[in-house]
Amino acid sequence: MAESATQKASVALYHYLCQNIVGSEEHVHTIRMMNTVSDNLQSNNKSTFITSGSFGEGLQMQGSDLDVMVVMKQIEVCEDTQIYLNADKIQFKMVLEDTQPGFSKLRLVHSNHRGIFKNCVDIGGDFYFSNILFKQNFSNDMFSAVHGPCVSDECGLFDFASCLHSKLWITSSKQWITRSNNSWPKYEVKQTIVKHGVLFVPVGVKGSSQEELEWRLSFSVGEKLLIYSFTHTQLLCYALMKILLKDVIVLDVGCEDLLCSYFIKTVLFWLCGKCLHQNGDLKT
Template sequence: MMNNVRDYFDSNDNKSIITSGSFGEGLEMRGSDLDIIFAMNYIEVCEDKSVPLNPNKAYFTIEANATQPGYTQLRLGYEHYNKKLNILEICEEIGGKYYCSNFCIKQRFINEFTPIVHGPCTSDKNGFYDIAYCLHCKTWIRQAQQWIKRSNNAWPEFDVKQSIVAHGVLFVPIGVKGSLKEHLEWRISFSVGEKLLIHSFTHTQLLCYVLMKILLKDVIEIDLESKNILCTYFMKTILFWISEELPLTTWHPS
């Protein structure tokens, strides 16, 4: 709750701040870093090219035909010239079309506080902070439509699903490793939806999630042969799948 309140007051017309990761889930544990999402409000991603345009924003459209599932390229559809923002500086021209470069986005936001590029994020030298500068699509994209009707059990509840769908999706500045256009690809992120799902857990589900994280940190990762094979995100995804498959009556302490 306190993270959400702080995020609300720290956000403005140019950016929305979202505390993500363990802190955003309310499960800060030993060794957890602080993951923060900066959604740039002066840029919007849209799948439907007929959306009403705000002249003060730049708009990118989704081009996922030539990328792996879960990734897309973002093509510039409309830009109102603004010398301060200069959207073309973060784009690469290919055949007369402009595509948003994840590399340029990260280079633009490197500073003294976060001078290191770490995956899709810029990080501080001590590894305490990871900041991801993301783009937002206000609508639920076609690639994820099946999720809305997939679960036949009581979890997640209808209202939770509606809140997740209403938020839309984020696009994180990282491509498929080794791809010919890796620097122009963006990973589709459902981190806000995942946070809402965690917040909808029963106490028993939450305990299972915490125990899985402890197992990963205190058992699996201290074995040199197993280190870096698994990550917390895998654990979380497994628990989401199990929660969809099993009835809520399964989740009791015994």
């Protein structure tokens, strides 16, 4: 049966994206492996480096900056009040009252490091971690601009987000674990994501009365692992959607602030899970 015009166009687009935009599967795998090696070499007993953003996902997109998350190992976040106190750690407890979904305040539970109080706000005898004071510790002549949870260079080429870690999965996201395992992602991928835990990045809800004390829950590592589980065709679709957003949608004055790449990624995740749940498998 002869190929239709649509099939020919799809194949041509696939080859163009592989040759000129994203690269082959081997090329993407090489980028990811290089990131892993680089992260491991930079990490030490005080911090863990995680290359994130498009490059961390294996995409070298034109005009993209370099996003790096630095997890502070000496600080732990917990959800349960019944926690094991570690004398060598600074420990904070999640406080969800009066916060929007996806955000939490962090109340100091234990610390033998007096310096941490300089980064906290005293409210009725309880000390809450200030995301603003925390970010100021990492601002310098080279990284003087603040971009959301990140400190950035003036040219916007590098974004560094120092963040905190909870080893345990949080209650509000447990539904993601227990829903049907017949859909994407595979059970093994899901378990790896859950074992990693949750990150907290220093940024609050813009305009909130408690913006300085709010921290955004981040599943960046889990999202990266989900992207890693994509077929190459799915990855090309993801790249194509990012290009469409950057080169078409945001150039329209009326749509400039309508969408962001995170929304695009979330929609694609939903579609992958939906298609696999209905069809049982998705080869392309």
